[in-house]
Every structure is written in structure tokens, then in C-alpha cells.
Amino acid sequence: MRPNHPTGTWRRRLRIGLSIFYGLAGILHIAWPAPFLTITPGWVPMPQIVILATGVCELAGAVGLWNRRTLRLAAIGLALYAVCVYPANIKHAFDGLTATDVNLLTWVYHVPRLALQPVIVWLPLFASGLVTWPLAGLFRTPDPKPSLD
Template sequence: MRCRAGLSVLYGTAGILHLAYPAPFVSITPIWVPNAQAVIILTGFCEIAGAIGLQVPALRRYAGIGLALYAVLVFPANIKHAVDSLSAPGASAWQWLYHAARLPLQPVFVWLAAFAVGFVCWPLHGKAKGQ
């Protein structure tokens, strides 16, 4: 329950930020993504829909799987953000620390979304505790 609630807050907030302030997200979108502005707006709606879906029992499993896939699909933007930030002149220690922590966390976000809806229970056995 807490896992789903936390993910709902995280993705709901991120979705609102994508819609209200798309420019920073457009700037980290890889160049091969067509119509980055529209994609960022779409991802904002997807995050909000996933956040709401996690709270609706009939939609919960679909939302969790969708958010897990979403976390996989946005990883290239996370990589581009890290490369751009860290290759810029004067990259600070804080930027290095942020990206060193952020990039390895992406698989955790994939797992958390799947775990929160009982799609996976590994490394726990039996019923997923995140529900």
C-alpha cells in the first residue's frame, strides 16, 4: 500500500511538472525522439494516468506494468541528461553525485512499479508486500 502511494505521489508530481514546465524535459530528450515537445506533454499525461491508475483496483495492474515500461523507455533521456550535465564545463561535484545516484536507481523504479501491483515479488517470496 505504501509503495503504491509513494509511486502515485512521485509520478503524479512528475506528470504535473512535465505539463507545467516542459522545457527542462524537452532539453534532455534525445535528438532522435520526434516532436519532443509533444512527447513530453504525452509523458506527463501518462505519468498522471499511471499515478491515478495505481489507486484504482481495476486499473492497478495495468498502471504498474505501464509505469514499469515507462521507466524503461525514459532511460535514454536520463542518460542524455547525465552526459550533457557532466560534459559541460564546470560540472560540479553535486552534479556528479546526483547522476551517480540517479542512473542506477532507474532499474529500481522499474522494479518498484511492478512490485507495487504484485506483478513481481522478487526478492521477497509469496505475495508482494508492496501492495
Template sequence: MRPILRWVLAAFYAAAGYFHIAAPRGFLTIMPGWVPYPEAVVLWTGIAELLGAAGLIQPWSPRLRMAAGIGLALYALCVWPANINHFGMDLAREDGGMGLANHVPRMIAQPLIIWLALWVSGATNWPLRPKS
């Protein structure tokens, strides 16, 4: 199951990385105001996602795969403020934006994505330890 989910997560990050670079406008609109150089941040986060995805699926180095998983987990942790900012901005709209049905699952998914990056890369086995 781990290799399949590694490919799924890599595809998710590769697509996100592509859209960060090819269509940055949506990402710029949810960027917290305190982030300096938002255009550069969106570009470099896209590059980070693409490199992390490539690192997850490369077959020759388990250490590189683990480093990619740790990097993607840290990345997901660092972009959480943008997701929280989007949650607040969207719900403050007069029409209620996308609503709680969109944002609450996204907030719950963020720690799961962090864990998944660590688990599929082999950085952790928690809580799915191998049976002895």
C-alpha cells in the same frame, strides 16, 4: 508496506506528470536529439504519468493496478535514454554540471523505480516472496 509505497510512487509520478505538462522546458532540454516531436512526447509522457499514478491508487481493480504498474515500469525504461543523455550533456559542461553525485544515484535509481512499479502494483513479488 506495499500500499504505502504504492501511494508514494503514485505521488511521485503524479508530480512528475504535472511538471511535464505545466513546465515542459526542463524536460525538453534533456531530450535526445533523435526523438521526433519532442514537445508532443513531453506532453504525452506527462499524461502517461498522471494516468499511471491514478491507476496505481484506484481501489476497485487489481488488474488495472497491475496494468498501471507494468505501464509505469515500461515508461521508466523508455525514458532512461533521456536520463542518460542528460547525464552526458550535464557532465560535459565546463563547470561539470550537477556532477556525479546527482547523476550516479539517478542512474542506479532507474532500475529500482522500474522494479518498484512492478512490485507495488502486484505484477511481481520478486524477490520478496510471501512466506509459506
């Protein structure tokens, strides 16, 4: 891929943004697990260990996005991670939307958050070059390989 290819630019920006996002989220999961424990479904065994493990996975994914050798594995891991935490997002939304003090901001946060989960799954896959859909037709020149430039 040429260094100034538009897809490469977007992928690079997404990798940086995702790395920052998942790095911060990983730190929060490890340093301040209490809020994450409250949204963990009751059927999850050993929730404290699971929250710690999710933080480690987020940090590993964030770091993996910076290395060409681990880029695709990190992207797949982060996509799978987003699928695995979806039950916690559903519980968080259900708890928030069924509370007695529900307001417009609660709806504005939870409904788009749940609806956009497939995008959150897709983002690391696109950033790594594993998928191009649905953006493949937006750029005129082919984008064969991801670049860490």
C-alpha cells in the same frame, strides 16, 4: 493477503509514494515542459508532443495505482515508461557530466540516478503485486494477492 501483512504494508506505501511522485511529475511535464525538452534526445520526433504525452502517461499511472481494476496495467505502464525515458536520463547525465563546471554534486546526482533505473522500473511492479523478487524471502508468510487496503 491479510491487512497487516508486511509485504502488503510496503506495497500500499509504495503505491501511495509512486502515485504522488508520478502525479507531480506528470503535472510538471504538462505545465512546465522546458526542462524536459532540454534533456530529450535529438532523435525523438515531435519532442513537445512527446513531453506532453509523458505527462499524461505519468498522471494516468498515478491514478491507475489507486484502482484495483487498473492497478496492474498502471504498474506495467509505469515500468515501461521508466524504460522508455532512460535515454533522456542518459542524455541528462552526459550533458551534466561533460559540462565545464562539473562538481561533486553533479556526480552524486547522475551516477546513482542512472544506476538505480532498474529499481525505478521494479518499484511499480512490486507495488502492484506483479513481482515479489527480491523481497520474497524476507517475509515469513506468503503474500498471494495485492490489496488496496
